[in-house]
Amino acid sequence: MHHPSPDFEPRVYTPQRIAAVVATLASDGIPAAQALAGSELDEAALRDPGTRVSYAQTVTVLRNALALARNPTVALRAGARMHLTAYGMWGYALQSSPTFSALIEFAITYRRAIGPLADMHHDPARAPGTCSFEVLVSPDPRDPLYRFALAFTFAAHLTLARDLYGDGFGFTGLRLACPAPEHGAGVWEAWFQCPVQFGQPDNALQFDEAWCTRAPRLHDPLTHAMASESCQQFVAGLAHAGGIAAAVRRTLVEQMPWRFPSIESMARTLALEPRTLRRRLATHGTTYRSILNEVRLRLAIEYLRKTRMTTEEIAERLGYSEAANFRHAFVRWTGTSPHAYRLTCAPC
Known part of the structure; x- marks a missing residue:
């Protein structure tokens, strides 16, 4: 059922999608600098044939467009x-x-x-x-x-x-x-x-x-x-472009469902010391808990939208010892409870 998300960190893609969004906003009178805010890109980079971008940069520009667009x-x-x-x-x-x-x-x-x-x-x-x-x-x-x-x-x-x-x-x-x-x-x-x-x-x-x-x-x-x-x-x-964050994400996906290892267990799997894993993830601007929550959230939404599994069954599948812990986490991630989310987002 689950389709692994791409690695968001590697800067390996050409910037055509970002350029298309920036050009469209520019046609509406919105400066490129505003469209590119926070992406570590400028107009010159979009014209440079050697520029490569990440999913994270693309998402930054798309969210800028959502905030800026008047059309x-x-x-x-x-x-x-x-x-x-x-x-x-x-x-x-x-x-x-x-x-x-x-x-x-x-x-x-x-x-x-x-x-x-x-x-x-x-x-x-x-x-x-x-x-x-x-x-x-x-x-x-x-x-x-x-x-x-x-x-x-x-x-x-x-x-x-x-x-x-x-x-x-x-x-x-x-x-x-x-x-x-x-x-x-x-x-x-x-x-x-x-x-x-x-x-x-x-x-x-x-x-x-x-x-x-x-x-x-x-x-x-x-x-x-x-x-x-x-x-x-x-x-x-x-498969080799994402560095340590990508390796953690792939390992979590490969081991799910049922098993969501601690950072100590993950470090052993990757032949690292836990503190080394923490430090290397920090250089990518993320943490083990953030990646684990990302994987859990994607799975939780998929189960709620596409299956009839109960909240308790989903909690167990995602490695929570109690359903209440899963409910609290889901509210923190989405602002709503699993039950309310299913009512509003389950297919018609």
């Missing part, structure tokens, strides 16, 4: 700026794919190469005209960042599909797990020209299955193989 379409307009050329080798691999099925398989297999805001899934046997998405930058559908990520992702995919297949491509429907925005679904429906449903069991975009039989207009097997190899090498390197 409800900012995430949609920013995503629409993400043309095929913004994705580097990943984009070339899509463009040169020999078939639609090869394109989708590649897009999913090597999606982490582009630092996506959401993972993508496709079941060709069950729903060939549907792609589902799991937001990576926030686990909580109530978080405005969650909806921003989906708006950006869906708009980017529409631009990408039209670059690959022509302006005739369009979606037939959208589903989103997050609640509808204050202005309702009207802005979304006007943008995508299709029905949009909020508060759904999943996030998905739908399209006419006839597109599944069409190859991209510029397919080329040799170019596809070369670009695929480049993306494969990049994704393989991600």
Whole structure:
């Protein structure tokens, strides 16, 4: 069930998403310096081909956009700026794919190469005209960042599909797990020209299955193989890019559910002294408890939204000795109780 979140610390991704958001805000009269506040980036860095950014920096800019934006379409307009050329080798691999099925398989297999805001899934046997998405930058559908990520992702995919297949491509429907925005679904429906449903069991975009039989207009097997190899090498390197914080996060995910080790146990697993582990995590601006809470929160939200497990069962699964301790932690993380969260965020 659980899809591991990406490592937020490594600065390994190109800054196109940040640049798209900054440019969109600039078109609304918001200075780049305000959009980039707290990200350790400036306009010059966004123009530098050697700049690499982290998920943490991207999230900082997205939250700035949420605070600064005066237009409800900012995430949609920013995503629409993400043309095929913004994705580097990943984009070339899509463009040169020999078939639609090869394109989708590649897009999913090597999606982490582009630092996506959401993972993508496709079941060709069950729903060939549907792609589902799991937001990576926030686990909580109530978080405005969650909806921003989906708006950006869906708009980017529409631009990408039209670059690959022509302006005739369009979606037939959208589903989103997050609640509808204050202005309702009207802005979304006007943008995508299709029905949009909020508060759904999943996030998905739908399209006419006839597109599944069409190859991209510029397919080329040799170019596809070369670009695929480049993306494969990049994704393989991600496992070693996150340093100690990434190692702790991966170990927690591998050992869950049921076992959430103490920092002493984690240090032994990583062949370190506990004080060394604490010091090295501190250099990454985090702590063992913060990473453990992050993993627990993501799992708790997933269990509350997608299962019928009781609070007591979830507490046990997350390694709490008493359900009350889990309830107190969940309130501290989200501002609401597990029961209240399930009532408001369980799928319709």
